[in-house]
Amino acid sequence: MPNEERNDLNDLKPSRQGSSNAAAAALFVQDLAVYYPAGRGKFVHAVDGVSFRLHSGETLGLVGESGCGKTTLGRAILGLAPVTRGTILFEGRDISTFKGEALKEHRRHIQTVFQDPYGSLDPLMTIEQILSEPLKIHHLCSGRKERSEKIAALLHSVGLDPELAKRYPHEFSGGQRQRIGIARALSLDPRVIVCDEPVSALDVSIQAQVVNLLMDIQEAQGISYLFISHDLAVVQHICHRIAVMYLGRIVEQGSTQDIHDQPLHPYTKALLDAVPSLEKSSGARKIFLSGEIPSPVDPPAGCHFHPRCPFATERCRREAPVPTEVSPGHTVTCHLCSPEKSRSL
Ligand SMILES: Nc1ncnc2c1ncn2[C@@H]1O[C@H](COP(=O)(O)OP(=O)(O)O)[C@@H](O)[C@H]1O
Ligand SMILES: [Mg+2]
Secondary structure, eight states: HHHHHHHHHOOOOOHHHHHGGGEEEEEEEEEEEEEESSSTTTTEEEEEEEEEEEEEOOEEEEETTTTHHHHHHHHHTOOOSOOOOEEEETEEEGGOOOHHHHHHHHHHHHEEEEHHHHSSSSSOHHHHHHHHHHHHHHHOOOHHHHHHHHHHHHHHHOOOOOOGSSSSSSGOOHHHHHHHHHHHTTTOOOOOEESSSTTTTSSSSHHHHHHHHHHHHHHHHHHHEEEEEEEEHHHHHHHEEEEEEEEEEEEEEEEHHHHHHHHOHHHHHHHTTTOOOSSSSSSSOOOOOOOSSOSSSSOOOTTTGGGGTOOOOHHHSOOOOOOOEEEEEEEETTOOSSSSHHHHO
């Protein structure tokens, strides 16, 4: 039972190796699982044993179809989803040990930008009030004057005229509202921002502006982003590294170049094949996904991807593959994906 597992793991200290290796990582996530009760003794395996690092100042993309657990993973990192199993270290410290002031401080350092800025901005508050709130809660300004100056600087940093601070969210366009959402996330000088589909609701022309803004902010401030998206094209543009998620598990991770030039997992290849491209087809056999992502309630045994994988073998149906590093930093979780074998896929 997941709850029992949780109790056992509460007592586990992060391993020495985990702590020391994680020192350079803003986030170190190991074997993280989030299971939600689904009635009759069943569980939604929203996140099912995920491990990755997010280095300081980098952008890690998390891609995968809707329902594969991206948002739940982001919420677990923010301390907002119940962790069933596994460890999350923020700058080397286990976040499950944070209580009271330490938890408040953690929430300050890891912020989020949502897909729908309109839904996350209180329509009855002015932009100044919205941006003041976190500053007051965390006592970051000594008085009204300092707060106004900080808000003006925040609006300026996201490309908005500080004069607009007295206006309400409905007076802004979608792109401007997302800029306000970013300003709010930045207000507490975070070290990590979980960006959950931050441009998916915006017009394509506006998407690029917001992506560029996020990249500029990272360059200036050295913030790390976990950039969640179902849009591989956007992710390839903004991310240093990419993790591909399928039904609660990471099936492949590597540098953006590795994933683009040498995808190994059949699911990664299928996602890439689905991205519209003006480049000439290489003539390589394309992989098209049929069927829908299966239910995370009682996911398939063995490799979660096997029911949709054109190459699945008996072993894939029976035995879950473990992540294997095929080249430095490039990891794939597939029985058929040693670099030699994958060339023939
Ligand atoms: N609070 C919850 N209770 C029960 N099931 C949930 C909850 N949140 C998410 N889920 C389920 O977990 C799975 C992963 O959801 P989510 O993390 O939102 O995926 P994604 O962001 O990749 O679309 C889905 O099947 C979803 O229905
Ligand atoms: Mg989501």
